Amino acid sequence: xxxxxxxxxxxxxxxxxxxxxxxxxxxxxxxxxxxxxxxxxxxxxxxxxxxxxxxxxxxxxxxxxxxxxxxxxxxxxxxxxxxxxxxxxxxxxxxxxxxxxxxxxxxxxxxxxxxxxxxxxxxxxxxxxxxxxxxxxxxxxxxxxxxxxxxxxxxxxxxxxxxxxxxxxxxxxxxxxxxxxxxxxxxxxxxxxxxxxxxxxxxxxxxxxxxxxxxxxxxxxxxxxxxxxxxxxxxxxxxxxxxxxxxxxxxxxxxxxxxxxxxxxxxxxxxxxxxxxxxxxxxxxxxxxxxxxxxxxxxxxxxxxxxxxxxxxxxxxxxxxxxxxxxxxxxxxxxxxxxxxxxxxxxxxxxxxxxxxxxxxxxxxxxxxxxxxxxxxxxxxxxxxxxxxxxxxxxxxxxxxxxx
Numbered sequence: 001x002x003x004x005x006x007x008x009x010x011x012x013x014x015x016x017x018x019x020x021x022x023x024x025x026x027x028x029x030x031x032x033x034x035x036x037x038x039x040x041x042x043x044x045x046x047x048x049x050x051x052x053x054x055x056x057x058x059x060x061x062x063x064x065x066x067x068x069x070x071x072x073x074x075x076x077x078x079x080x081x082x083x084x085x086x087x088x089x090x091x092x093x094x095x096x097x098x099x100x101x102x103x104x105x106x107x108x109x110x111x112x113x114x115x116x117x118x119x120x121x122x123x124x125x126x127x128x129x130x131x132x133x134x135x136x137x138x139x140x141x142x143x144x145x146x147x148x149x150x151x152x153x154x155x156x157x158x159x160x161x162x163x164x165x166x167x168x169x170x171x172x173x174x175x176x177x178x179x180x181x182x183x184x185x186x187x188x189x190x191x192x193x194x195x196x197x198x199x200x201x202x203x204x205x206x207x208x209x210x211x212x213x214x215x216x217x218x219x220x221x222x223x224x225x226x227x228x229x230x231x232x233x234x235x236x237x238x239x240x241x242x243x244x245x246x247x248x249x250x251x252x253x254x255x256x257x258x259x260x261x262x263x264x265x266x267x268x269x270x271x272x273x274x275x276x277x278x279x280x281x282x283x284x285x286x287x288x289x290x291x292x293x294x295x296x297x298x299x300x301x302x303x304x305x306x307x308x309x310x311x312x313x314x315x316x317x318x319x320x321x322x323x324x325x326x327x328x329x330x331x332x333x334x335x336x337x338x339x340x341x342x343x344x345x346x347x348x349x350x351x352x353x354x355x356x357x358x359x360x361x362x363x364x365x366x367x368x369x370x371x372x373x374x375x376x377x378x379x380x381x382x383x384x385x386x387x388x389x390x391x392x393x394x395x396x397x398x399x400x401x402x403x404x
Contacts, residue, residue: 003307003310003311003314004314006311007311007312007314007315007317007318008314008318010287010311010315011315011318011319014287014290017283017286017287018283018319020283021279021280021283021319021323022319022322022323022326023323024275024276024279024323025276025319025320025323025324025327025377025381026323026326026327026330027327028272028275028276028327028377029323029324029327029328029331029373029377030327030330030331030334031272032268032269032272032331032372032373032377033327033328033331033332033335033365033369033373034331034334034335034338034363035265035268036265036268036365036369036372036373037335037338037339037363037364037365037369038338038343038361038363039261039264039265040261040363040364040365040366040369041361041362041363041364042361043257043258043261044364045188045361045362046254046257047247047254047258049127049187049188049189050189050247050251050254051247052126052127053126053127053128053131053187053188053189053192054115054126054128054192054196054218055218055247055250055251056125056126056218056219056220056247057219057220057221057224057227057246057247058218058219058221058227058230058231058234058244058245058246058247059216059217059218059219059244059245059250060075060081060085060216060217060219060234060238060242060243060244061073061075061215061216061242061243061245062074062075062076062241062242062243063240063241063242063243064243065215065216065243066243066245066250069098069215071099071167071168071169071170071208071210071215072170073215074170074210074213074214074215075213075214075215075216075217075242076241076242078095078212078213078214078217080238081217081238081242082095082217084234084237084238085217085219085234088230088233088234090221090222090223090226091219091220091221091222091230092121092124092125092219092220093121093125093217093218093219093220094117094118094121094122094124094125094217094218095117095118095121095201095214095216095217096115096116096117096122096201096214096215096216096217096218097114097115097116097117097201097204097205097208097210097213097214097215097216098113098114098115098116098215098216099114099167099168099204099208099215100112100113100114100167101114101165101166101167101168102165102166102167103147103151103155103163103164103165103166103197104155104163104164104165104166105155105156105157105161105163105164106156107155107156108154108155108156109155110151110154110155110194110195111195112151112165112195112196112197113195113196113197114165114167114197114199114204115196115197115198115199115204116198116199116200116201116202116203116204116205117138117198117199117200117201118140118200118201119137119138119139119140119200120140122138122198123137124220125218125219125220126218127187128146128185128187128198131185131186131187132146132183132184132185133149133184133185133186134149134158134159134183134184135159135181135182135183135184136182136183137182137183138182138183138198138199138200139182140200140202141200142200142202142203143177143178143179143180143199143200143203144179144180144182144199144200144203145163145165145179145180145181145182145197145198145199146181146182146183146184146185146197146198146199147163147181147183147184147185147196147197147198148184148185148186148187148192148193148194148195148196148197149184149185149186149193150186150190150193150194151193151194151195151196151197152181152184154194157181158181158184159181159182159183159184160180160181160182161180161181162178162179162180162181163178163179163181164176164177164178164179165177165179165197165199165207167207167208168208169207169208169209170208170209170210170213171209173209175207175208175209176207177203177206177207179197179199179203201214227246228246231244231245231246269372269376272377273376273377273380276377276380276381276384277380277383277384278384279384280316280319280320280380280381280384280385281384281385281387281388284312284315284316284384284385284388284389285387285388285391287312287315287388288312288388288389288391288392291392292395293401295308295392295395296395296396296397296399296401297397297401299395299396299397300397300401305393305394306393308389308392308393309389309390309392309393312385312388312389312392312393313382313385313386313389315385316381316382316384316385316389317378317381317382317385319381320377320378320379320380320381320382321378321381323377323381324373324374324377324378325374327373327377328370328373328374331373332365335363335365338362338363339362339363339364339365342360342361342362342363343360343361343362343363
């Protein structure tokens with residue numbers, strides 16, 4: 001009779017004990033799959049929200065702008081940069097004017113991050129136009145403004161109200177202009193909403209005496225795998241007068257969070273594995289002690305130690321594979337509706353928005369997560385059965401047969 005068949009029958013000789021260890025493995029796999037998917041979904045949303053709120057996939061500036069983002073550091077020969085961008089396939093881009101300033105209403109004032117944009121182009125770059133909670137997005141009419149809802153509340157203003165924006169101009173004087181609020185937005189970042197104001201790029205250029213110059217080109221690509229190649233091409237074409245940075249270089253902290261997540265999941269897998277190992281060791285030891293007499297007979301009739309060892313390991317492998325398959329199937333069934341509806345965490349929305357995460361978390365299950373769940377647990381099952389299997393293989397036939 002084949003060894004795998006014998007091992008399979010041995011598993012079900014004590015159904016209650018086998019079911020207990022199967023349920024333990026299933027619970028471990030379900031917890032691992034859902035924890036991995038939810039955590040990865042949170043990280044992906046955090047990164048995507050940062051990219052789509054303002055950062056974009058790639059930014060082009062004058063060389064040195066990142067270290068010293070003053071209004072005077074405008075892009076030289078912006079037309080040549082735009083021509084280079086037009087030649088790149090599969091991207092959308094938008095010119096911007098960026099500066100820090102002060103915004104005032106009749107009742108209050110606040111520091112702001114002023115962004116002058118081409119409204120139609122910017123819609124393809126950021127999600128701000130889709131995050132409006134009141135009013136409408138910029139239409140490129142003069143002196144329109146779109147601000148975060150949190151900033152409007154701080155200033156005590158609403159739709160249709162006028163505000164005054166002030167910032168240092170290129171020539172050193174303080175530029176100012178009056179804007180009318182046409183839209184309020186709420187993104188996934190409370191800090192961004194409290195400090196950001198969008199205005200037509202022509203108004204920003206006039207207010208800051210830029211004479212048609214821009215501070216930045218923001219770029220979004222439809223294929224992230226092409227991003228390194230796009231960056232390399234633009235660097236070669238534009239030369240040393242420009243800096244071309246990807247989102248990973250602009251916000252390295254977010255990528256560090258992704259790395260930290262991978263390390264934390266390794267710890268989580270280790271905790272689940274240790275718990276399962278102790279359970280499997282205990283179960284398999286009980287199975288071995290109950291069958292010492294049987295093992296003695298098998299060794300007496302000539303079964304090699306290696307086959308006896310393999311038989312016990314196969315029993316554990318059967319339990320690990322079945323428990324993993326059932327646990328993953330249940331976990332995946334739970335994951336499918338969550339991936340569409342998300343996990344509603346509105347009660348923690350303020351805390352989540354401070355980290356740039358939405359109140360609804362959409363889990364993300366990757367092929368790497370699937371491989372980890374399907375391979376690690378069966379391996380741990382076999383590893384946990386190694387000590388009981390060695391005990392069985394090292395039994396002497398005479399003492400084992402006489403064992404009561």
